[in-house]
Amino acid sequence: MEIMTEKEFLETSEMISFGINFNGVAIPGYMSHAQALANGMTHTAKNTVTRNYDCFYAYPHYGEDNYKYATASSLSLMNTGIWNDGYFTVKYPVENGNYRVCFLVVENYQDYFRTFLIAVPGKSIGVPRMRKGEFTWIYTDYEVSNGSLDFGLNPGLSGTREVHIMAMAATKQ
Secondary structure: OOEEOHHHHHHHHHHOOEEEEOOOOOEOOEEEHHHHHHOOOEEOOOEEEEOOOOOOEEOOOOOOOOOEOOOHHHHHHHOEEEEEEOOEEEEEEOOOEEEEEEEEEEOOOOOOOOOEEEEEOOEEEEEOOOOOOEEEEEEEEEEEOOOEEEEEEEOOOOOOOEEEEOEEEEEEO
């Protein structure tokens, strides 16, 4: 599992080829969920989430003085998402090539409620249990050879069936 710190993500975010704000609006660097669907995205998630929290903390949480997201754009990413009670997939058409893909996950229900796997071809990436209000960007390098960036969210053996994703960003290498 590769966890990117908030500072690292913000430093690399200018290089994003595209981003998707799942169940959200378009913001700089990220298309809206509706735009992604119009561009050919498909997913099997049956539910959406919209929250209205005003601050989130980077994982791992080290107290109230930890770095807070402050911008409306960042909060937009963290307060919307898609989820399912069990496994679901997301597919988005892209050019073949190598990508670094970052997945935004937020714990928005209760402390340590969920952990799950993000499955990409050839590997599964574990999402850590977090306290309510914590978030993390998890990244992986990914080779697309079929014209589609595909991934799945799998509850695995965690005992938690509810899995979700808030946003993703991809950079073509």
